[in-house]
Amino acid sequence: MRNKAFWTVLAGFCLFIYACKKEDDIQKTVSEFLGFQQPANFPEPVYKLSNNPVNEAGFLLGRTLFYEPRLSRDNTISCGSCHIQSSGFTQHGHDVSHGIDDKLGSRNSPPIMNLAWNKTFFWDGGVFDLDLQPINPITNPVEMDEKMESVISKLKQLPKYNELFKKAFGTEEINGIRIFKALSQFMVMCVSANSKYDKVTRNEGESFTAEEQAGYTIFKSRCSSCHAEPLFTDGSFRNNGIGAGPNNDEGRYAVTLNPDDRYKFKVPSLRNLSYTAPYMHDGRFLTINAVLDHYANEVKVSPTLDPLLNTGNKPGVALSDDDKIKLLSFLKTLDDPDFVSRKDLSEQ
Amino acid sequence: MKLSLQHIAIGCALIFSLQSCSKKDDNKPQTSKKATLSVEFDNIAGDRNLQLGTGTYTNSSGEQLTIQTLKYFISNIKVTNAEGVEYVVPQDSSYFLVDESKPETQECKVQVPEADYKSLTFTIGVDSLRNTMDISKRTGVLDPSGSMDDGMYWGWNSGYIFFKMEGTSPQAPVDPTGANKFRYHIGGFGGYSAPTINNIKTVTLDLSKAGVARVRAGRESNIHLMVDALKMFSGPSTISIAANPQVMFSAFSVNVANNFAGMFRHDHTEN
Known part of the structure; x- marks a missing residue:
């Protein structure tokens, strides 16, 4: 009997130690936050991380704010409403963004992806610093239609934010600058660099099929001067000949007032195309095929048309049907399934 | 006797x-001691005191107008003493948003060395450097979240609105809200990655005629400026409400900004 009690106590004690150890392990996993990582095949980021170093608490606060509907006037719309992770952080199926009171914006919501490498933000590049970006959707009457003052007072009423701000910035103070810095910490962490293309480029054991390789060759000769690797955009503003839409959006011109910038829009990245339809600044093309058809046959000549699209006998990019099939195969290798499903970027 | x-x-x-x-x-x-210098921006309309919302005034084009909003940034204050030595107020303490609806904003106080100052220089607007600085360097009146609520910041085209005047006039065409409103929102710091309009204006006023500022510790010298809102409509360019009722970020805004310097006049100094 006494022996049995001894063994029971010992077993219980062992279990206790084991449980402790397990808890330590869990702790370890949670704190394995690597911060901002520059992928081996990517250049130096543009975002000044030294002004806003990413730490775990800042990132978690940023993520909470990204999915916080209180950023909108009637607490219905969060950043995540128009930047849906499963759609590559765009608003799938919407040509233009769909905001508060069912109001519509005038442009297609761009992806929250690899923003640390963006020189400018929005289709017209009107914003030059990621920290200054969230002001727009928050205060835009057709997006979230809220004032920063109200956002701050709403957040102050929730005890969890006192805690989150304290962990991220040292004190419980909630202000606009901290909100923007935390959102930036979350957004720069939205790095998509795990597509098949990346794995092939980094020699991680994968290789292109013959069709993908042929598509890559076509891409390099006819697309990459604007959609430059590895980000698949050179960040420039160009008129790609789609012609003005019904609202006559003049794009970059509104920002620079330079007539040479009329109808120019920022070259979008080609990464995650499969998840981010529709395409172009006004979402006019519903499929990648429609985009390729445009470049092959429908480019419209106008005074600011990009010179690279006007070199041959016919404006546009020479693409046979066979070329299109190969190109599509290659473009699919830019999809990053990990990026659109990673739990750490999801609403918790 | x-x-x-x-x-x-x-x-x-x-x-x-x-x-x-x-x-x-x-x-x-x-000169080793610093003291407070106050610069007062007293907004007027011609020969009358400006009364927001109620006063009716006539501009140089003969248009009648009532002003509802008048706000502008004053920054980068510099003073020059009798010996010609210039003192530049440290930039972080040199940004002010003058708002006609908030009397406390109309006296801009800075710390300068004791001296007799014969000239005052300031910028109407916000310099391009501060327009592009990290957000953590933009506190107080420069906090974009605050300025945005104040309507003195363009989020879509990052940059401060330097000067804003809004009001009504029978000569203003009916706008989509059904009002005869005019709106002048003037900004543009020259562009970040591509050059564009630059409406930053610097004004230097001679204080020697209407009274030098004798800045001494223990008292406050106040440079009293008159700011004539109606002069926004005349000067190098004539601005007509009927012809240009809404001027915001556009090439035409340069004409409005060119009239800014003429609005500021040194009236007297209280020492």
């Missing part, structure tokens, strides 16, 4: 003059 009264009068005069001499000596500026 007569004689002694005279004596007293002379005596008094002597004491007075001695006193004033000694006061003068006491108040020799010590």
Whole structure:
């Protein structure tokens, strides 16, 4: 009997130690936050991380704010409403963004992806610093239609934010600058660099099929001067000949007032195309095929048309049907399934 | 009696003059000491005091107008003393948003070395450097979240609105809200990655005629400026409400900004 009690106590004690150890392990996993990582095949980021170093608490606060509907006037719309992770952080199926009171914006919501490498933000590049970006959707009457003052007072009423701000910035103070810095910490962490293309480029054991390789060759000769690797955009503003839409959006011109910038829009990245339809600044093309058809046959000549699209006998990019099939195969290798499903970027 | 009264009068005069001499000596500026200099922006409309929402005024084009909003940024204050030595107020303490609806914003206070200042320089607007600085360097009136609520920041085209005047006029065409409103939102710091309009204006005012600012510790010298809102409509360019009722980020805004300097006049200094 006494022996049995001894063994029971010992077993219980062992279990206790084991449980402790397990808890330590869990702790370890949670704190394995690597911060901002520059992928081996990517250049130096543009975002000044030294002004806003990413730490775990800042990132978690940023993520909470990204999915916080209180950023909108009637607490219905969060950043995540128009930047849906499963759609590559765009608003799938919407040509233009769909905001508060069912109001519509005038442009297609761009992806929250690899923003640390963006020189400018929005289709017209009107914003030059990621920290200054969230002001727009928050205060835009057709997006979230809220004032920063109200956002701050709403957040102050929730005890969890006192805690989150304290962990991220040292004190419980909630202000606009901290909100923007935390959102930036979350957004720069939205790095998509795990597509098949990346794995092939980094020699991680994968290789292109013959069709993908042929598509890559076509891409390099006819697309990459604007959609430059590895980000698949050179960040420039160009008129790609789609012609003005019904609202006559003049794009970059509104920002620079330079007539040479009329109808120019920022070259979008080609990464995650499969998840981010529709395409172009006004979402006019519903499929990648429609985009390729445009470049092959429908480019419209106008005074600011990009010179690279006007070199041959016919404006546009020479693409046979066979070329299109190969190109599509290659473009699919830019999809990053990990990026659109990673739990750490999801609403918790 | 007569004689002694005279004596007293002379005596008094002597004491007075001695006193004033000694006061003068006491108040020799010590440039090592800093003291408060206040610059007052007193908004007027022609020869009347500006009354927001109620006063009706006539501009140089003969248009009648009522002003509802008048706000502008004043920054980068500099003063030059009698010896021609310039003092630049440290930039972080040199941004002010003057708002006609908030009297406390109309006296901009800075710390400068003790001296007799004969000239004052400031920027109307926000310099391009601060327009592009990290957000953590934009506190107080420059906090974009605050300025945005104040309507003095363009989020879509990152940059501060330097000057804003809104009001009504029978000569303004009916806008989509059904009002005869005019709106002048003037900004543009020259562009970040591509050059564009630059409406940053610097004004230098000579203080020697209407009173130098004798800045001394223990008291506050106040440079009283008159800011004539109607002069926004005249000067190098004539701005007509009927022709240009809404001027925001556009090439035409340069014409409005060119009239800014003429709005500011030194009226007097309270030492």
